[in-house]
Amino acid sequence: MxxxxxxxxxxxxxxxxxxxxxxxxxxxxxxxTYVLLPAHIKFGIVFDAGSSHTSLFVYQWPANKEKDTGVVSQALACQIEGPGISSYASDPALAGESLRGCLEEALALIPKTQHQETPTFLGATAGMRLLRQKNSSQARDILAAVSQVLSEFPVDFWGARILDGQDEGAFAWITINYVLGMLIKYSFGEWILPEEGTQVGALDLGGASTQISFVPRGPILDQSTQATFLLYGANYRIYTHSHLCFGRDQMLSRLLARLAQVRLDSQAALVRHPCYHSGYRVTQSLAPLYESPCVHFTAPMNFTQSLVVEGTGNPGACVAAIRGLFNFSSCKGREDCAFNGVYQPPVHGQFYAFSNFYYTFHFLNLTARQSLSTINATIWEFCQRPWKLVEANYPGQERWLPNYCASGLYILTLLLEGYGFSEDTWPGVQFQKQAGGMDIGWTLGYMLNLTGMIPAEAPTEGRAxxxxxxxxxxxxxxxxxxxxxxxxxxxxxxxxx
CATH class of the missing domain: 1.10.287 (Helix Hairpins)
Structure with a gap:
């Protein structure tokens, strides 16, 4: 059927x-078929403990790396509330406590399973270098308090230390050239090294120090100013130097002390300050001037005195006073000398100026690569404005408003007469806060260098x-x-x- x-x-x-x-x-x-799956993402945390404030940065990079160096990007930037850690000399514990908020924010971003393997480092710069000169035990106490707090968190704590000026300048050079694609860049499906000699120089102006770093044309004759790196399989040799006490804040203190010529037998002294606007008047204590290791007095200190500072709005006299902060005669016409007898090869090529270089010129609306004559005329015109007019034009900016005239003229003096830029080389200087969407500073350069010490992970295999x-x-x-x-x-x- x-x-x-x-x-x-x-x-x-x-x-x-x-x-x-x-x-x-x-x-x-x-x-x-078998394919290589994307590598795991690694994270790193760096604290930049500057003289006036502290910042935290979180960086990330694929674990497999390129030519033994990570391809790093910025994942988070967090500003610590309060002043720099060197300001907590009388109560070091507060320096450590101030870091908790931003670190908790960073750990909320990083997967919990990776907290224990996340390298975390705090680098203190010129503010702590000055405190170490003044009182080494206070500096040690602050670093100990910071280390104690950071050790409480579930991270791979690499320590807290005071960076020397050469490291600060050299790591900033790495940062700028990396974010501009001058160390490695992605092209036609692969990572390639750019042409040799295309790297730019770095100009950093902090609160207590200023750094210059660049690749010179010829050999570096003073080996103490040379830094070398192996990044993405290529060797780099740069000139770098940090000038302590030539940062913006310390310059302002040294300038006021120079102008003061204080009579110690009087209860008050009138200082006519050419870098302050006419009509500006303020009374301040002498104590902060005496507290700085950058300010030197031959007469005995009298902390009970105060100064009445009165602005005159005279940019010519201001420039003359600023020049007195430098020792230009020590170079005796040498081409390979900056100031104060410090060796420096002649500058050339492109430079990125950041930190207080940028903040000052940004306020003065001078970051659009204007000509040197336009910049000079703009700053002089600003310095000659009456204080009442300046106050009315810039409401809510009282904290730094009186100092922009001095800062602007100081930058011109430092770059032109100090570092040796000229009418011909000035167009090569750009004033920037960020490049490639990342903040410019030493921290990214430090993390790039650090990735060379962290083992790479091979990509895992999968079927597709x-x-x-x-x-x-x-x-x-x-x-x-x-x-x-x-x-x-x-x-x-x-x-x-």
Whole structure:
């Protein structure tokens, strides 16, 4: 007796479902190929403990790296509330406590499973270098308090230390050239090294020090000013030097002390300050001037005295007073000398000026690569404005407003007469806060250098299929489901023959 129509249709659908299912299985097993899956992401945390404030940065990079160096990007920037850690000399514990908020924010961003392996470092710069000169035990106490707090968090704590000026300048050079694609860049599906000699110089102006770093044309004759790096398989040799006490805040203190010529037998002294606007008047204590290691007095200190500072708005006299902060005669006409007898090869090429270089010129609206004559005229005109007019034009900026005239003229003096820029080389200087979407400073350069000491992880293998194979598999999966449902419908709803 032959099969009924119901049985024939059922067997046909069942056979089709079986054939379709076997086809899917064959596509999965035969056509799949092994591919390299993306590497895990690693994270690092760096605190920049500057003289006036502290910042935290979180960086990330693929674990497999390129030529033994990580391809790093910035994931978070957090400003610590309060002053720099050197300001907590009388209560070091507060320096450590101030860091908690930003570190908790950083750990909220990083996957919890990676907290224990996240390298965390605090680098203190010129503010702590000055405190160490003044009172080494206070500096040690602050670093100990900071280390104690950071050690409480579930991170791989690499320590807290005071960076020397050379490291600060050299790491900033790495940062700028990396974010500009001058160390490595992605092109046509691969990472390549740019042409030699395309790197830019770095100009940093902090609160207590200023740094200059660049690749000179010839050999570096003073080896103490040379820094070398191996990054992405290439060797770099740069000139770098840090001038302590020539940062913006210390310059302002030294300038006021120079102008004061204080009579110690009087209860108050009137200082006519050419770098302050006419009509500006303030009374301040002498104590902060005496507290700075950058300010030197030959007469005995009298902390009870105060100064009445009165602005005269005279940019010519201001420049003359600022020049008195430098010892230009010590170079005696040498081309390879900056000031104070410090060796420096002649500047050349492109430079990025950041930190207080940028903040000052940004306030003065001078970051659009204007000509040197335009910049000079703009600053002089600003210095000659009456204080009442300046206050009215810039509401809510009282904290630094009186100092922009002095800062602007100081930058011109430092760059032109100190570092040796000229009318010809000035167009090569750009004033920037960020480059490539990342903050410019030493921290990214430090992290790039650090990635060379962190073991790379090889990409993991996985199985994948081509798009056409995947689409064919989807079609046969659908066909299998349809035939199975059809067979089931035949069994359930087809009447018995």
């Amino acid at each position: 032959g099969l009924s129509w119901k049985e024939r249709v059922f067997m046909t659908l069942l056979g089709a479902a079986t054939a379709s299912g076997l086809t899917v299985l064959v596509l999965i097993l035969v056509e799949a 299929q081509s798009y056409s194979t995947w689409m064919a598999g989807v079609v046969f999966v659908v066909l299998t489901l349809v035939t199975i449902l059809g067979a089931a419908a035949v069994q359930l709803f087809w009447p018995q023959d």
